[in-house]
Amino acid sequence: MTTYKELPATGGTQDSKQRLQFCAQQHLLKHAVSIENGGLGDNFQALVQAHLELGKSCQDTGLILSLNAHIWGSIFPLVLYGTTEQKAQWLPNLLSGKYLAGHAITEPQAGSDITQLNTQAVATEQGFILNGHKRFITNTPIADVLLIYARLEGKLSAFLVKQDDLGADFKDAPNVTGCSTATMGDIILTDCFIPIDRQLGKTGAGNMMIQNALELERAFIFAGIIGIMQWQLKQVIQYSRQRLVNGQHLGANQAISHKIADMQCRLDGCLLWVNECARLKDSGKRISLASAQTKLVASEAFLQSSLDAAHILGSSGLIAENKMSTLIQDAMASRLFSGSSEIQKNMIAALVGTGEGFKYRG
Numbered sequence: 001m002t003t004y005k006e007l008p009a010t011g012g013t014q015d016s017k018q019r020l021q022f023c024a025q026q027h028l029l030k031h032a033v034s035i036e037n038g039g040l041g042d043n044f045q046a047l048v049q050a051h052l053e054l055g056k057s058c059q060d061t062g063l064i065l066s067l068n069a070h071i072w073g074s075i076f077p078l079v080l081y082g083t084t085e086q087k088a089q090w091l092p093n094l095l096s097g098k099y100l101a102g103h104a105i106t107e108p109q110a111g112s113d114i115t116q117l118n119t120q121a122v123a124t125e126q127g128f129i130l131n132g133h134k135r136f137i138t139n140t141p142i143a144d145v146l147l148i149y150a151r152l153e154g155k156l157s158a159f160l161v162k163q164d165d166l167g168a169d170f171k172d173a174p175n176v177t178g179c180s181t182a183t184m185g186d187i188i189l190t191d192c193f194i195p196i197d198r199q200l201g202k203t204g205a206g207n208m209m210i211q212n213a214l215e216l217e218r219a220f221i222f223a224g225i226i227g228i229m230q231w232q233l234k235q236v237i238q239y240s241r242q243r244l245v246n247g248q249h250l251g252a253n254q255a256i257s258h259k260i261a262d263m264q265c266r267l268d269g270c271l272l273w274v275n276e277c278a279r280l281k282d283s284g285k286r287i288s289l290a291s292a293q294t295k296l297v298a299s300e301a302f303l304q305s306s307l308d309a310a311h312i313l314g315s316s317g318l319i320a321e322n323k324m325s326t327l328i329q330d331a332m333a334s335r336l337f338s339g340s341s342e343i344q345k346n347m348i349a350a351l352v353g354t355g356e357g358f359k360y361r362g
Helices: 013-025 044-058 061-081 084-096 206-242 254-282 288-318 324-334 341-351
Strands: 120-123 127-138 145-152 155-162 168-170 184-195
Touching (some): 061 206, 061 324, 145 206, 155 206, 206 254
């Protein structure tokens, strides 16, 4: 089993790229992808186990975010919507890590409400001309290609845009706190020409493609983060056994032991949810409700357990090298990526049928 001891150190943009490529060398990009498409031919349960091991070994939420943006934002849309020719052209490089990728949905004035996306595509005889501005796009600027969503004839559609395309500017800003090892930035498209064969899916299929990608991301992005939570709990238990207060181990204090018990319950609950999503996918069933529930429960659990871990460690929890305080920022960010906790509640309410006011747009 891979231990990730050789994972390149964190640092600048180039280090982020090397860390993703290292994960590709460990075949982390190939789980739940058929052999015919260049994958391992295993299932979503195998994907969960592999990502758990990554999180437990590296405790790098940014790497996990980047990895999932690549998998669900580019690989799976090509598997699900690509033509035979597109799969042959793009999947080998994406699965091997030769190309790094993701998807570009968010815009400065449009986040969770995809009906407000305003990037435009205009058809020509040779292809499409794209104009628009995308913001907070994971894996920019290290991405070689991004799946960009734009309106073609008023209908949301998807296009594969390469970093070296004329008129495409993949920027290394703005920088955000939380998940800091995940490169993120804006994309400015100015009369960017895209050949005809780089439209992915049918015109107007963008809404469905986005919802599908986000469902998968919400369901499985916390597999790696649960690995981090396992590491977190282990550190806290070790500290509570070693730290003496008034001649007793810290863990003998009921207030501390109750926090540890809560951390264990949250961890096990998150693992049950992620495994349930894997079970449903491996059974060929829908995960719309389960993925929203997983994202909501896991992101809230990660934040609370990160706060508890730092609290139990006291001043030691504020030392940068032990990662506990950094994980609090990462956990705060986890409540926002792939849709905020409030968005997840809206979707859950809609999917269980609470009324027209909560109608789900997916």
